[in-house]
Amino acid sequence: MRVTDVEIVRALPLFSGMQKAHFETLIAAGYVQRFPHKVALLHEGEKPNFLHVLVEGSIEFSSESRGRETTLSFLKPPGAFILAAVILDQLYLKSARTAEASMVVLIPAEAVRDVFDRDPAFARAVVAELAVRYRGIVKDLKNQRLRTSLERLANWILAHDEECGRLGSFTIPIEKRALAHLLGMRPENLSRSFAELADIGVEVRGPIIKINDRAALAELAKPDPLIDDPRI
Template identity: 35%
Template sequence: MTLPPRLAARLRAARPFARLAPGTLAQLLEYAHVESLAPGATLFREGEISEFVHFVLDGSVGLAAAAEKREGTIIEFFREGETFVAAAAILRLPYLVSAVALSRARVVAIPAAVFRSVLGRDPVFARAMVDVLAHHWRLLVEQLKDLKLRPTAERLAAYLLVHADAPLEGRAVTLALREPRRALAARLNMTPESLSRAFVLLRQHGVSNAGRSGVRIGNLARLRRFAYGASAVPPSSPPRPRGG
């Protein structure tokens, strides 16, 4: 099923599809379809064979994992304009995680066989996917550093800083936390109670509520010093680009 032109245009504007020739993009999307998901709906499950590469049109999707006799957790969030689980499709391996809608969401599903075929023929697309996968690797390393090196409040501060779209130090910024607080706690490897305590502690560093699901950072430089210490060294990964 070919995607409607307006949806194809959404993909054309996002990495890793932005530089594809129109004919190549048409081949990639010829058999793609859109999945509409209610909050809590499962897109695929851990251990299933990867049949699709996914692109978020709207909403938020969480990659979730579970262990026997232990409560599951959220590994990462993906929002509109981002591509996810390409590695499983490229390697023809099962999914390492499940994908769950954290809000109402629409996701484009591109057949893995078509994705691999275009990837093998088009060097521009291959290079774009290298960039996306390299960025995902850096996100993973940064998350491991947070989990191993930072207490809960500093971990939350680092997360807020990464997602704050504000290039000017010292300026106040407001950001929306679109995922449920329980999902955010799982993503940061905290209990919901620990997350609440971390937000209370961050009030001392200029963080306050902004509406129902927003957070205001009064001073980015001040919060950065708290999260990363006196050196105020930010994460090596840049803010997440669309598609990665």
């Protein structure tokens, strides 16, 4: 493993507080793997053998049932994933695939559970990570239950613009079909929703979105910090 990769992992809140010796145990047991675009890393229903840490690229999490499929989230580096399944040693509830060429550090689940029992700082970090993720999904569920797909899109645009520095314009970081699935809608409906937003000054040119009338968009979206604010 390259030194810079180790440093990226060490810098994660999940690992930064733990004892040096324990971290080195984990890293020694782990290894790095590179994956091309659109490769399946994990399939829902399987047992986890490794805690995954995304160092480079991005990962899409999805789930499937009765022939239907939905995207639950995307992960950008750096970040650990499938922590809950590893901790509980239970089946994955989601599938994961690369959304671009990615580099992932794999740490044996057994080692994680082991160190978790011995390093209080690591245990605290795991708790914080889980608590944050938990709250993230509560927000997703509220988003899904309390809003129409048009409203979810409007709020996503506002939130993403915020994330990009409130420039009023940004490039969609994923395919539109992937965005549709992330927002819990079909690609056809995403197109129609963009067309509707054009009326209130949202300009869409290919993957570029421009907000011409933020007030109007916010009026439609009615953003709610308890759903949309990633810091809360």
